[in-house]
Every structure is written in structure tokens, then in C-alpha cells.
Amino acid sequence: MDIAVVGRGHLGSTLSWLWTRAGHRITVLGRDGGDVAGADVLVVAVPAAAITDALTRVRGFRGAVTVDATNLQGPPPAGHPSLAHLVQSLIGGPVAKAFNTDYALLYDQIERQVIRPSHLYAADAAARSVAEQLIRDVGFAPVFVGDLHRAVLLEQHLRLVRAIADNGYGPYFSRYDAPGGQ
Numbered sequence: 001m002d003i004a005v006v007g008r009g010h011l012g013s014t015l016s017w018l019w020t021r022a023g024h025r026i027t028v029l030g031r032d033g034g035d036v037a038g039a040d041v042l043v044v045a046v047p048a049a050a051i052t053d054a055l056t057r058v059r060g061f062r063g064a065v066t067v068d069a070t071n072l073q074g075p076p077p078a079g080h081p082s083l084a085h086l087v088q089s090l091i092g093g094p095v096a097k098a099f100n101t102d103y104a105l106l107y108d109q110i111e112r113q114v115i116r117p118s119h120l121y122a123a124d125a126a127a128r129s130v131a132e133q134l135i136r137d138v139g140f141a142p143v144f145v146g147d148l149h150r151a152v153l154l155e156q157h158l159r160l161v162r163a164i165a166d167n168g169y170g171p172y173f174s175r176y177d178a179p180g181g182q
Contacts, residue, residue, distance in 0.1 A: 007045030033057025110139035
């Protein structure tokens with residue numbers, strides 16, 4: 001896949017490295033944007049406050065699959081139930097919410113885990129298979145929580161993730177499985 005990542009911070013850089021290692025072609029853009037014509041998927045990994053500015057500087061990507069990896073700090077943006085919906089309004093295509101509830105600083109340890117850690121995500125139907133593939137290529141087992149209206153739950157879940165970590169359990173991986181699962 002040709003993946004354009006908007007964001008050169010820890011998450012954007014780490015995802016870019018892992019996806020390159022998995023065989024994808026990566027273009028990384030900073031907040032100054034650039035042309036991403038020809039990319040199969042756009043990944044947004046900038047601070048929440050920079051989403052609108054960053055995406056208005058991206059050219060050549062209107063209407064294609066986008067993965068929103070941003071973290072909500074405070075209330076959702078005015079007029080949108082989640083950051084993922086803001087991203088969707090700017091891009092105009094199918095969106096998945098992923099890579100916002102796990103600690104990017106642990107991503108280099110995923111492959112050393114005895115049991116593959118889980119990764120929660122929400123997605124429009126047209127973005128689901130792309131999101132699942134990218135999640136697997138990082139090393140996680142994807143756990144679908146529902147369509148994009150559930151993105152708000154993932155954004156709110158971040159507060160729980162941080163509370164667990166702040167009380168001596170993190171950063172950490174998590175695993176979701178049905179009883180008797182392997």
C-alpha cells in the first residue's frame with residue numbers, strides 16, 4: 001500500500017517505520033502538508049488542535065480512505081461528535097479511528113509479546129479492511145468496536161487508558177478475546 005502519514009511526531013514516525021518494515025511505501029508530511037496524490041490511505045497523526053490546519057495543506061487526497069490516529073484533549077470539536085468526524089468532514093471519504101489508545105512508545109515491543117496484543121478501532125465500512133490490515137501490519141490483533149459513530153468511545157477511552165497507566169500499570173498492552181480464545 002502507498003501510505004501518506006501527516007505527522008512527524010512519535011506516533012507518525014513509529015507507524016511509518018513499522019509499515020515500511022511491513023513492505024508499504026510511506027510518504028511522511030509535517031504540518032506544512034504537501035501532495036499525496038497516488039496514496040491509497042492517509043493517516044492523520046498530528047495534535048488535535050492542528051488537524052484542520054494540517055489537512056487543509058494536504059493536496060491530492062480528497063475522498064479516499066483516512067485513518068485518524070489523533071488524541072482528543074478536552075471536548076470534541078464544535079459541530080462534530082469526535083475528531084474522526086472532523087477529519088471526515090475535511091477529507092470527504094471513509095474514515096477509521098485507530099492508533100489512539102495504545103502507547104506508541106511500546107510499538108517496538110509488540111513482536112516480542114507471547115500473545116499478540118489487541119487494538120481497538122472503529123471504521124466506516126469502506127475503511128474497515130484497510131484499517132484492519134494496517135493494524136495487523138503493526139503487529140496488533142484488530143478489535144472492531146463498530147462504525148465511525150463509535151469513534152467517540154475510543155477518544156473517551158483514552159482517559160481510562162491514562163488512568164490505568166497513572167496508577168502503576170502502564171504503559172501497557174491489552175488483549176481482548178472471547179472465553180476459550182487463543
